[in-house]
Amino acid sequence: MKRIGWAIALAAAAMTPLAAAAPQATAPAANTTAPANDTAPAAPGIPMVAPTPDIGEPTPGGIAIQPQVTELGREAQSFHNNWLLLLCGLISALVLALLVWTLIRFNRKANPTPSRTSHNTAIEVVWTLVPVLILVGIAIPSIGLLRKQYSPPPADLTVKVIGNQWYWTYQYPDNGGFEIVANMLKEKDQVKAGERYRTDADGPKLLAVDERIVIPQGKIVKFIVTSNDVIHSFAVPAFWTKIDANPGRLNETWVKVDRPGVYFGQCSELCGARHGFMPIAVQVVPPAEFAQWVASKGGTMPGAKPAATPDSTAASPVTEAAVPAAGGAPQPAVAPGAAPATAQPATNQAATAQN
Numbered sequence: 129m130k131r132i133g134w135a136i137a138l139a140a141a142a143m144t145p146l147a148a149a150a151p152q153a154t155a156p157a158a159n160t161t162a163p164a165n166d167t168a169p170a171a172p173g174i175p176m177v178a179p180t181p182d183i184g185e186p187t188p189g190g191i192a193i194q195p196q197v198t199e200l201g202r203e204a205q206s207f208h209n210n211w212l213l214l215l216c217g218l219i220s221a222l223v224l225a226l227l228v229w230t231l232i233r234f235n236r237k238a239n240p241t242p243s244r245t246s247h248n249t250a251i252e253v254v255w256t257l258v259p260v261l262i263l264v265g266i267a268i269p270s271i272g273l274l275r276k277q278y279s280p281p282p283a284d285l286t287v288k289v290i291g292n293q294w295y296w297t298y299q300y301p302d303n304g305g306f307e308i309v310a311n312m313l314k315e316k317d318q319v320k321a322g323e324r325y326r327t328d329a330d331g332p333k334l335l336a337v338d339e340r341i342v343i344p345q346g347k348i349v350k351f352i353v354t355s356n357d358v359i360h361s362f363a364v365p366a367f368w369t370k371i372d373a374n375p376g377r378l379n380e381t382w383v384k385v386d387r388p389g390v391y392f393g394q395c396s397e398l399c400g401a402r403h404g405f406m407p408i409a410v411q412v413v414p415p416a417e418f419a420q421w422v423a424s425k426g427g428t429m430p431g432a433k434p435a436a437t438p439d440s441t442a443a444s445p446v447t448e449a450a451v452p453a454a455g456g457a458p459q460p461a462v463a464p465g466a467a468p469a470t471a472q473p474a475t476n477q478a479a480t481a482q483n
């Protein structure tokens with residue numbers, strides 16, 4: 129048994145550095161070549177929004193729920209602050225008062241001959257009914273909130289979120305199926321010369337990423353959440369959103385954010401050694417700016433005419449490396465600002481291979 133234990137430990141030690149290096153290897157080339165200065169845009173094509181202190185990010189020393197920027201979030205926050213906390217406070221105060229009263233009134237000195245009462249119908253009815261009423265008072269608003277959370281209105285945009293050890297990939301199936309890969313930005317002293325590092329405009333330490341999810345303001349955005357390896361959890365506190373990313377399953381959540389800005393979240397399921405280093409950053413922009421960003425990623429807006437492609441092979445941004453089968457075919461031109469090779473949906477790659 130001891131030998132097996134050692135073998136497992138050795139195997140784990142050998143695999144961890146490889147796995148840890150993987151996200152860097154699969155990250156798009158654009159990430160490593162991005163200029164290391166303060167103006168490096170997180171989302172090329174649109175201006176990068178610097179975070180507003182205390183909104184969409186944790187407050188130092190804060191204990192309250194983050195300010196909510198979705199209607200659902202505000203409703204849930206109000207339910208928590210104005211009803212649940214109030215109930216908790218009242219119950220705690222009542223229990224404490226009963227304890228103190230018992231200690232003073234019924235101690236041995238104050239009450240030398242205790243009552244031998246064992247049943248009292250009135251008290252028994254009260255202590256059964258009151259907790260039932262409290263639970264009903266919690267359940268009714270709770271169920272309403274859950275119903276709104278899990279029966280989303282028709283979506284204006286779908287984003288597929290995929291958890292990986294230890295980074296996130298995001299696909300935009302409604303916009304041509306391009307994909308972006310988000311890795312955490314390292315600090316200045318952790319990167320080689322010329323590599324991109326985190327600045328305050330990117331966001332707080334351990335929360336800033338090289339590629340933000342960009343979504344339009346005021347639109348219903350559906351997130352389809354899954355994983356490539358282990359269970360992760362997609363969580364953005366300012367949206368009141370947290371949902372597990374399970375391998376082989378699709379979970380669904382939705383948001384409608386009414387305030388433009390940048391909002392940070394983290395993987396919220398222990399998923400391995402670098403679980404703490406796979407943050408999430410969402411930039412909410414006006415719809416026109418969203419279309420501009422989609423175009424900069426080589427995507428299209430629904431209903432918009434795709435760019436003229438006289439030769440589909442030449443126009444495909446899929447690089448030789450991504451399609452080894454293309455072999456002797458001429459190197460396809462990469463459209464300016466096009467999504468990286470890994471961004472191509474499987475359908476495009478299959479089409480190229482058939483050509």
Ligand SMILES: [Cu+2]
Binds near residue numbers: 359360403
């Ligand atoms: Cu994770």
